Amino acid sequence: MGVLDYLFYTFIVVVFFQVNYYLFFLGRFAFLKQSKTVSKNLPVSVIICAKNEAKNLKAFLPSLIAQEYSNFEIVLINDASQDNSLSIMEAFASKHNNIKIVDVKNNEAFWGNKKYALTLGIKAATNHYLLFTDADCKPVSKQWITEMASHFNENKSIVLGYGAYAKIKSSLLNKLIRFETLITAIQYFSFAKMGIPYMGVGRNLAYTKTEFFNARGFMSHMKIRSGDDDLFVNEAANKTNTAICFSKNSFTKSNPETSLKTWFKQKRRHISTAKHYKQHHKTLLASIYILNLLFWFLTTVLLVLQYHWAWVVSLFAIRIIAYYLALGFSAKKLKEKDLVFFLPFLEIFLIIAQITIFINNLISKPKHWK
Known part of the structure; x- marks a missing residue:
């Protein structure tokens, strides 16, 4: 032969x-039907960690404040920003009493480590149910918190959502970025349905404080500066405690990279993190x-x-x-x-x-x- x-x-x-x-x-x-969920009005803390995100905070915070959910707070973490991110946070907080600010200074032991800042924000959160997104993300609807929180129950303590990227007409790079995001989401949703959840994205992710502290937070991968979302899920998620949420009102949307160089740099970080997943x-x-x-x-x-x-x-x-x-x-x-x-x-x-x-x-x- x-x-x-x-x-x-x-x-x-x-x-x-x-x-x-x-x-x-x-x-x-792909062939899964969206199951109907009942709104539970659980107390939720929406957590955003921002480093030099003044422009994005100003643009996207109003969409979080406008959420049609009666029992939530917004925890804004200023991770040693050098721009006026903190002053913008304070301006919003002065007008809305459900905004809490955690101002993080550089720490020699955790220099430039987002996980350290997030840990302080999680500890400061009033509520048991935590919902995470990024400073450059915008919920596509006013029911985002409602949809994501509805998947929590006595068994489900981690909820994986979809973080989309905005469309840019006639841009091949934009299609490539969105395609890669789509493939990743299909995989982590499918893995979760098969009982082997392995990651989630910080643009749209929820879990409980209990789950966070049971996993000892980010301690097992604190020295790995990336992976506050996927490495945490990789460690803490299992076939019984993880739910997926893909209803159209549950998505968040971010502005994508517009140059191949910056997207390439971003993906290098993501791929380098994957080598720390379970074998x-x-x-x-x-x-x-x-x-x-x-x-x-x-x-x-x-x-x-x-x-x-x-x-x-x-x-x-x-x-x-x-x-x-x-x-x-x-x-x-x-x-x-x-x-x-x-x-x-x-x-x-x-x-x-x-x-x-x-x-x-x-x-x-x-x-x-x-």
Whole structure:
């Protein structure tokens, strides 16, 4: 049996695993119906950690203050900002009595560490239920707190939400950023539904104070400056305590990076954090990526050499159909339908970007926070 035979049979195996992954793994979220929840009016503390975010605080805080929820406070953490973030916080606090400010000074032992600032904010929060977002995030509706808080119950102490990015017309980079965000969300929602939650995003994440202190906060990864969201969830979440929230009123939206360089820098930080996940999570995520890489590589080689091309085209079509079904239904749920037409092209671009980022991270360590 020649080399091309081995490549062809490897291609068959890759397609088999990928079709099963898209239909039966990602399908757990893609074909999931949104269950109805009842508003519980739980006391919630919305926590925002800001470092040099004066402009964003001024623009986005009104959307938090306007939330139609009767029992919540906003905890604003000023993480040693050098701009006028603190004065803007104080201006809002003077007009709204449900705003609490935690002013964090630089600490020699935790210099520039967001987790230290967040810990102080969590300790200062009045309420048991904590809802996190970023200073540059805006809830898409006035029911954001209601929707996220409704998933807490006696068993569910962690709620994973969706943090979207704003659309920029005719921007390929914007589509790539939103596609990567979409893929990540589909994966962590699907993993959670399969009983193996592995991450969440700080743009839209909720958990209880009890869960935070039971996990000893961020202590196990305090020296890793990134990962206040995904590393915490990776450690604390399990198949019984984690819920997902993907109703359209529960999303947050952020302004995306507008240059490839800044997005590249951001993703370097995120990828460097993933190496600290639990081993079985890392193995599963690496396997998914390797299968994607092999699929496109083997498709290209076999078609260029016209080896069993009719079979290759048929198997390629089956995989693409499964891919479109899983991502198409998921994109509809998460209001990202405009990406569907570009899916295969965005997947190839993302694979190339991830390889480039991985190589860069091997050469030098990325910087974290601000």
